[in-house]
Amino acid sequence: MTDLTPKQTKILSELENARKAVKTDDYSMSIGELINLYRDEEIKLDPAFQRLFRWEDHQKTKLIESILIGIPIPEIFVAQKSDGTWHVVDGVQRLSTIYQLVGVLENRDPLILTTCKYIPSLEQSSWKDLPVSTQREFKKSKIKINIILTENSDEAQYELFQRLNTGGTRLGDQEVRNCLILMVSPDFYEKLNSLKDYENFKDCLKLKDHKFEKEFHMELILRMYMGCQGVVDYRKYDPINSTLLSDFIDKETINLIKNADFDNFIKIFKRTFDKLKPALAKKILPEIQQRSRRIFGCF
Known part of the structure; x- marks a missing residue:
C-alpha cells in the first residue's frame, strides 16, 4: 500500500470524523404512504417552511403532470427527530403540491391544475x-426519501439545511435562517417572529416591500439582539464583510439561542422603540442609498 503523506492522513481523519457526524438512510415510498404519514402527523412541514411554499400554479401543475406520466422527480430529504418524526428539509414544495392536490394540505384550498403540456384535458x-x-396510479407512484440522522448537534442540522436548500424559489438569507432557527428552537422562533410586527418598530423602518417579504426586518432584530447581549467575540470575524455577514449571523444566532436571555431582550426592544417612535418626527432607519454610500440605518 502506498505510504500516505501527512496531509493525506489528515484528510482521511477529517473525512472519517465528518462521516460519523451524519448518517443517512434512503428508500422509496409511495405517495399514498407519504399522504398517510402527513395525516398522522409523522411527517412535518413546519409553519416557517410552509410560508416559503411559493410555487405558482403552473409549477405545481408541471410537477403533478410529471408524476402522472411517470417522470422521476428529485428525492426528498427529511431529518429524523428523536421522537421518530420526519421534518422535511428539502422538498417542501414538492410534497406541499402533492398534499394540496389531494386536499390534505393545511390552510390551503385544493389545487386546481392549469395548462398541461402532455395532458391538456387536465386543465381546470x-x-x-x-x-x-388515475388517482390510484398516482398514489402508487414512488418517491425516494433520504433520511438524515445527524449527531445530536444544532450546528449539524443548521449546516445540513443550508446545504440542502437547493430547490424552488430563491430564498433570502433571513428566510433560510428562519427555517434553521425553527429547527433548532421553535420557542425562540415564535418569540422572534412576534417582534417583527411590533407596531412601533415597523413605524421606525423605511424598507421596500420586497425587503419585508424577504424577512429582512427580522435580520435587523437579530443584529440588535447580538449587540445588546455583549457576548459576541467580533475578533473571530475580523474583518466582517458582506460575504461573511450572513455566516456570522447564522453562527452567532445559534450561540445566542443557547446562552442568551431573549425574554429580557424583548423588554429592551419594546422599551427602545416605544421611546424612539414618539421622540422622532421622521423615520429613523433610512433606506440604504448605494450611490451616496449612506450608512444603512442604525443596525
Whole structure:
C-alpha cells in the first residue's frame, strides 16, 4: 500500500470524523404512504417552511403532470427527530403540491391544475375530477426519501439545511435562517417572529416591500439582539464583510439561542422603540442609498 503523506492522513481523519457526524438512510415510498404519514402527523412541514411554499400554479401543475406520466422527480430529504418524526428539509414544495392536490394540505384550498403540456384535458381539473384509476396510479407512484440522522448537534442540522436548500424559489438569507432557527428552537422562533410586527418598530423602518417579504426586518432584530447581549467575540470575524455577514449571523444566532436571555431582550426592544417612535418626527432607519454610500440605518 502506498505510504500516505501527512496531509493525506489528515484528510482521511477529517473525512472519517465528518462521516460519523451524519448518517443517512434512503428508500422509496409511495405517495399514498407519504399522504398517510402527513395525516398522522409523522411527517412535518413546519409553519416557517410552509410560508416559503411559493410555487405558482403552473409549477405545481408541471410537477403533478410529471408524476402522472411517470417522470422521476428529485428525492426528498427529511431529518429524523428523536421522537421518530420526519421534518422535511428539502422538498417542501414538492410534497406541499402533492398534499394540496389531494386536499390534505393545511390552510390551503385544493389545487386546481392549469395548462398541461402532455395532458391538456387536465386543465381546470381537481383531484376529484381525475378517474379513480388515475388517482390510484398516482398514489402508487414512488418517491425516494433520504433520511438524515445527524449527531445530536444544532450546528449539524443548521449546516445540513443550508446545504440542502437547493430547490424552488430563491430564498433570502433571513428566510433560510428562519427555517434553521425553527429547527433548532421553535420557542425562540415564535418569540422572534412576534417582534417583527411590533407596531412601533415597523413605524421606525423605511424598507421596500420586497425587503419585508424577504424577512429582512427580522435580520435587523437579530443584529440588535447580538449587540445588546455583549457576548459576541467580533475578533473571530475580523474583518466582517458582506460575504461573511450572513455566516456570522447564522453562527452567532445559534450561540445566542443557547446562552442568551431573549425574554429580557424583548423588554429592551419594546422599551427602545416605544421611546424612539414618539421622540422622532421622521423615520429613523433610512433606506440604504448605494450611490451616496449612506450608512444603512442604525443596525
